[in-house]
Amino acid sequence: MTGSRVEQKERTRRAILDAALTLSQESALVALSLRQVAKEVGIVPTAFYRHFPSIDDLGLALVEESLDSLRSLLRELRQTAGSDFASIIDGSVDVLVHQVRTHHAHYLFIARERFAGPAPVREAINAGIGTAERELAIDLAHLPGTDQWSEKDLHVLSSLIVDSMVSTAERLITAGPGSPAEQRIAAAARTQLRMMVIGAMQWRSSD
Amino acid sequence: MTGSRVEQKERTRRAILDAALTLSQESALVALSLRQVAKEVGIVPTAFYRHFPSIDDLGLALVEESLDSLRSLLRELRQTAGSDFASIIDGSVDVLVHQVRTHHAHYLFIARERFAGPAPVREAINAGIGTAERELAIDLAHLPGTDQWSEKDLHVLSSLIVDSMVSTAERLITAGPGSPAEQRIAAAARTQLRMMVIGAMQWRSSD
DNA sequence: AGTTTCGGTGTACGACCGTACACCCAAATC
DNA sequence: GATTTGGGTGTACGGTCGTACACCGAAACT
Structure with a gap:
């Protein structure tokens, strides 16, 4: 995995946004769980908070x-x-x-x-x-x-x-x-x- | 509580529909739980199934x-x-x-x-x-x-x-x-x- | 009067939820 | 080279979820 720390962070953030957009296409935003997004991205649920407060x-x-x-x-x-x-x-x-x-x-x-x-x-x-x-x-x-x-x-x-x-x-x-x-x-x-x-x-x- | 059994059932069914409509006004249908509806109506969760399969x-x-x-x-x-x-x-x-x-x-x-x-x-x-x-x-x-x-x-x-x-x-x-x-x-x-x-x-x- | 039907109850289970907390380790800083 | 920073980890907790199951009691039926 190439890149500095801020590049890596940005990449994960993008991955979260993309995963959320993909997941919210079936169903809706209110029915989107932090754990689903984390699983889709491939990170542990608590790591989500490194990028978004909620x-x-x-x-x-x-x-x-x-x-x-x-x-x-x-x-x-x-x-x-x-x-x-x-x-x-x-x-x-x-x-x-x-x-x-x-x-x-x-x-x-x-x-x-x-x-x-x-x-x-x-x-x-x-x-x-x-x-x-x-x-x-x-x-x-x-x-x-x-x-x-x-x-x-x-x-x-x-x-x-x-x-x-x-x-x-x-x-x-x-x-x-x-x-x-x-x-x-x-x-x-x-x-x-x-x-x-x-x-x-x-x-x-x-x- | 007046009424025959079928009247009572219809009344509860209406109460469920009204409660669901009320609850779905804030938030949405996908974010509506069986238990919320049951609580709003004043019945136990499993009683819901007497009226709707899901x-x-x-x-x-x-x-x-x-x-x-x-x-x-x-x-x-x-x-x-x-x-x-x-x-x-x-x-x-x-x-x-x-x-x-x-x-x-x-x-x-x-x-x-x-x-x-x-x-x-x-x-x-x-x-x-x-x-x-x-x-x-x-x-x-x-x-x-x-x-x-x-x-x-x-x-x-x-x-x-x-x-x-x-x-x-x-x-x-x-x-x-x-x-x-x-x-x-x-x-x-x-x-x-x-x-x-x-x-x-x-x-x-x-x- | 005896029996059946059925709406409602209470308990119990496993799955998933958000999130608090302690920890790890490589990149960044000094 | 020693120290700090910060993204990611793993465990653990209490809460809500859908739903299976056994049960109750009064209305409905025979």
């Missing part, structure tokens, strides 16, 4: 990690340029599908713990989604046609879009990466986004 | 009960008539808010267990939501303006609306019944539904 703190670290995936998704979405709405939508859905595929465990974790997790975990996740809605609202304000929208309406549209994306992500998770349903779900998400954009563009004029 | 079967019974609430919501929504779209939307959101208020525990249970519950529970819940989408699609087909929509597009719109309602319900749950946020969430839901309807009405003509 299982709850492990859970919180897992949320941070999963929210990192979410934030990278948002970053990638913002960079998804396109000449028209249609290509922006297509690109965004592609990004979503790809991200859910490559960070499947993280998004499954978020979906699971958003409502079922411990209170601090739930709050952290909902704060992350709230941030996504607020950032999207800012982006929407820079789009043509939303010049004289109220801030409230901007946020309502933003949360509508984010909700739809979250639902799509959840569907993608339960469908499983690479499944035949994946393409169907992606196609439906594109259509839904188009409908929403059309509705939004007509909004002020018919209000 | 905790999982209790969970399944709880899902059925919660899905009954969901079905009653759908029934009520279908009866929400109105002369125009605006009044149908307003009435529907009122029904949703009222249902989530009066059956708070059931909808919290559904939100929690939809992704975090045991596999049979998850499947039952998603089947219930799928049914809602299909029924809404049928209703949408009877509305003016959707004459020449494809079946697929009908279902895409239907799932968009249902997703939005589910998200609204989840928001209402976490906001808590009677909270100041409730009115804000309801108002946002109305706006979202209006945007979706506008988008849908323009759909074919711009496709």
